[in-house]
Amino acid sequence: GAVVSQHPSRVICKSGTSVKIECRSLDFQATTMFWYRQFPKQSLMLMATSNEGSKATYEQGVEKDKFLINHASLTLSTLTVTSAHPEDSSLYICSKPPLGGLEAFFGQGTRLTVV
Amino acid sequence: EDQVTQSPEALRLQEGESSSLNCSYTVSGLRGLFWYRQDPGKGPEFLFTLYSAGEEKEKERLKATLTKKESFLHITAPKPEDSATYLCAVSGSARQLTFGSGTQLTVLP
Numbered sequence: 001g002a003v004v005s006q007h008p009s010r011v012i013c014k015s016g017t018s019v020k021i022e023c024r025s026l027d028f029q030a031t032t033m034f035w036y037r038q039f040p041k042q043s044l045m046l047m048a049t050s051n052e053g054s055k056a057t058y059e060q061g062v063e064k065d066k067f068l069i070n071h072a073s074l075t076l077s078t079l080t081v082t083s084a085h086p087e088d089s090s091l092y093i094c095s096k097p098p099l100g101g102l103e104a105f106f107g108q109g110t111r112l113t114v115v
Numbered sequence: 116e117d118q119v120t121q122s123p124e125a126l127r128l129q130e131g132e133s134s135s136l137n138c139s140y141t142v143s144g145l146r147g148l149f150w151y152r153q154d155p156g157k158g159p160e161f162l163f164t165l166y167s168a169g170e171e172k173e174k175e176r177l178k179a180t181l182t183k184k185e186s187f188l189h190i191t192a193p194k195p196e197d198s199a200t201y202l203c204a205v206s207g208s209a210r211q212l213t214f215g216s217g218t219q220l221t222v223l224p
Binding site: 004006009010041042043044045046091093095102103104105106107108109111 | 119124146147149151156157158159160161164166202204206211212213214215216217219
């Protein structure tokens, strides 16, 4: 299957600081990447879609000024959580669009804890 | 709006005790139903795609089936290493993935 590498896998930060999460496509160029958030025992919820060469598309209720997305190249998308607060603590997961079939492939996830 | 409901929320089995997980869905124009395995703090790992009612897929101890309203993930003679959360998702005409909340499976030795 398609390979998506996400970094870091875990991060702990102080309230008010910013955290950057990287998502790389290792086996093919992706003009689009998806960012999800998952709270404990809840569904994965799509936050935004990053687009190489244009602005990201955010889902309803997601603050675009707080969750900055940059699709720097055809293999790299980043999510920056700015001025993080404890309620931002969650598992953040990226994925890229399917290749031949419909199934999405996901990164390893980043567990963010804001203290 | 697409919806996915999984049951039970949690399931504890003894090693070797077969069971089934349920995924009920409503979707406009089903393009595919997906099963994923998720270990704690990790991203989902793809298991199966089902495209139409009546379709079945198998992989080791897992077998996924699909009807027009639900999908089942059957686990035959599970082992402790099968312990994980199993996620169901659908893709419809909106071309977005909608996930269920998952079934947390624990297989006891």
